[in-house]
Amino acid sequence: MSSHNSIQQLAELLQNHAKPVIRPQRLALSPIYDLDYRMAVIALAFAIHSTKTSEGEHRIDTSRLKLLQFVAQRPSLLPAMNQWASSKKTSPLLRGSSQRLRRGYMGDSTYDQVVEYMIACGILRPEGQYLALGRNGSYVDSIRLASEKESMFTQERFTLAELLRMRVTVAMLEGR
């Protein structure tokens, strides 16, 4: 009823003297949904956190990459991650608790689409539960070098470097 009244009020205002103004900045999507940005953050997470196999190949667990890139885009989650990694008991209702964090990054469907795209581009290559560099894997290095040279994505790189100090366990990836 109240919603109906509000719409009615708006309609009356528009009919009488209100002049609608469109602000493009309010319509523009956040760059967090931009493909280039997502690819850059995933590449940086891979460059910083991937491990070397005995064959000399760099690879990373898919779930770990998903969690790392999720936090890298949201540096404010770092204290919560730290608390979670330290296994301190937190209320599941609190913002930044392990369950809410897990729900957040597991629901990040854009990540899945971007990784699929990067696999299709040949930047990444799936290897079971891992992701390794594909034939266009040089993209990862070029992003890392350019961002260091140009001082770009400093926050994301700082967050990823901080995450290096935390022990991200399988239990955490499973939300336990």
Place this chain on the structure above:
Amino acid sequence: MIRLTFIAVRGTSSRGPFEGRLELGDGVQVISAQNSYGKSLAAKAVAWCFGVEVMFGVPANDAAFFPDAVCEELDFPEASGAQVLSSECSIGLLQSDGRSLVLTRSIIGGDRTMIEVLEGQNNEESTRKSVLQTKHRSMQDQTGGFQHFFFEWMGWPRTKVLTFRGDSSELYLENLAPSFYIEQKEGWTALQALQVGRYSQLQIREIATEYLLGALDQIAFRVSEQEGTQQRAVLKEAADEIANRVNGLFNVRGWPLSWSSHGSIASVAKRWRESTLVELLKSQANVDLETRISTLTTRIEALRKALTTDPIDPADLSSMAAVSQQAIELKNERHRLNVELNSLKIQHSQAIELGASLDARIQSASDVLRLKSTGVGRLDHIECPTCHRDLDPSTFSLSKQSSEEIEAHLEGLKRDRALIRSNAANISAAMAAQAGSINVVDEQLKEAESTLTSVSDSIGTVREQLTRRAADLSAAEREQDRAVGIRREIAQLQVEIDGWLKRADALESTGAAQTDIAQRRSKLQESLARYIRELGHSAVTLDNIDKLRLDEDYVPYLGVRRLHALGSASDQSRLIAAYSLAVADASKSLGGLHPGFVLLDEPLQQNPDDEHRELLFSSLTSDLSTIGFQLVIFTWLPKTDIARLEAAGIQVLHPTGRHFLKLLPDPAITATDGPSSIDPVQAELPKSEAPNTLVGPGSDEETFADEETGSPGGDEPP
């Protein structure tokens, strides 16, 4: 304008007296001698006699910048390792109106803080000798200060400048000298490289140039602008201090008001003028102090009457219940305020967190924008590895944003951040007011509890009523005292605000001055273009010379680039030489205050190749040969070049021998005589009689008679 007539260095050594002397004439004077001959010694003697040694970075009166030869040990052909017992130097100056000066200053063995000055009058044989101090406050000392005397002698006005500390200073000779005295080493590294920085004078390079160009109005305007800026900073600080006190007063009483000092002086003044503190309290906090005090006065009178004369009803049992109810209500009020304060604290912390998150998002969005604009790591062509078709992100439900979209989003984020910051500031102010309200309620509660205790301790209804009336009276009187105190405080603050507004009005009414600096700068620019072409700066050609300009700080630019950064490394010295000559030339055309001579010590040192020497020759023999001021160049030239210059009418002093300083043959002066025994007047010798004197064809030597001693100058060797 003045010119140098001679430079002399003399003294006594363990092997006897020694002296070196250069006689200088009008126009271009080239002193050509081998390395280590002592050219720099002669050049430095000029700075020492002017008392401007601080520009070499040494303390005042410290002769450490002189070569060791003149301070410690000299090697003469006839006697090596002669220990220097005392030394001094002299320079001669001649004004265009015929007045002359001889400045003599001890280097070692005498009082370095004193300069002996010998004044010669127009075409008169009389001279006046005085000894002036060049130590601290040499400009301010009107009777014995050298700089004060010299500025007066030159007809130069004293000029006030400001310092970084905000106090006043003056323009000194050592501030002017770097524009016409280019020392061999540091002098060629930048324009006015030897400018003195440790006096903390504001914009001193620009002021020195303007002074030499005669732009005294512009200096006065510049200094007044600096004063205005400093006064604005002081005024802003005062506004912040007043606003803090006003807000502190409001917060203590729990009045949710803000007396802001944000923004420019004009905007603060406009805001503060809109209403007085009393009006603001009335309109926005519904606080009328006058009415409040008047109400309290009436109440106090009523309570006093009730306590002292009104009848008391022994059957009235309401006192206890009333004071108890009052305490309960105040406790409830305090609780409510505390809950509100806690909510505000949570809101504030969330606003701060949101602000930090927005900062992070703005940073990320800016980086994405850079990523888009630079194309870092972007894959040019993306195709499916199996079917080799182009990959479209939309196939994966993904999208790429354009730079315009990100810019629009950034703008939105920045607006949000501004909003959140303003919100956080408002919450912070509300928290302070809320804390103030809690304090006020706390005070009232304390009084109410005290009354409750007193009333509950009273025996009988009559005493209960009397106690309550007494407590109420006391509380009302305290409240009235507080209200009167606040009224007084507000009145005091209003006086300060009114005073601040008057100062702001006075500052804002200062208008822009009209000066002729544009014309003077244009003349300097014209002269610079001429000399820079003459001396052959490789970056400046006939095609681009029209792009040569001077900026507001007199820094030369070619188009949009600083000339200093253009050309080859050796062009640096040509730029500095051209600039020094241009300042002298422009000053002469404009009737400025340039002293009239330019001293260049080793202008060819950095580029001794034939091409650069040829450029200097061609300029010396063409345009520079007709300059209207004295140009003294210390350098070394081969014989063929000297002959060319002399053929072109340029005076070249080309001494022989190993060193500028030579032992005097006169045995009459013993090794124990100090420099004070040498009369500078006697040093003014005729060309034929002066030992080791270098005289050029155009030299104009002055001789004076000493009034005090009565001995004719120049008749006897020193």
